[in-house]
Amino acid sequence: MHQRILEIVVFLADELNRRGGELKDIAKLSDDLRRQGYTENEISAALSWLFERLEEGRRWEGTTYSGVRVLHEVERRVLSPEAYGYLLQLRALGLITPGQMEATI
Structure with a gap:
């Protein structure tokens, strides 16, 4: 996945976590991302990737996977x-x- 699109996906995942699994104002998020220098194509690709995962029947669980790696x-x-x-x-x-x-x- 392209680095800039990945950055947007991470940003959107943070927003999903912050908002309890819902992205209600996508237009505002898109505007914020455009102001940060991302293109419409990059934003669209990131949103498409994220929504495809959600449509596959996966409910957004956030960052709650069980294992935590403790660094040496x-x-x-x-x-x-x-x-x-x-x-x-x-x-x-x-x-x-x-x-x-x-x-x-």
Whole structure:
């Protein structure tokens, strides 16, 4: 998935979590994303990807998967909290597998 589209998907996932699983004002979110420099095509692709997942019968569960990976002290020195948080978001969205997360760390 294109990096900028992935950024939008992560943003939308955060919004879904914040709003209890509902995105009521997509037009306002789209405007906010355009102001941040994203194109209409990128926003549309991200929304399509997200809605396809929701239409597949998956109810938005947010970032509530069960396993939490605790970083070793050496890993914490190499991986910033922001980078680790981003990996956790990707994992929660199902964009990477646990094995891919381990390989990245």
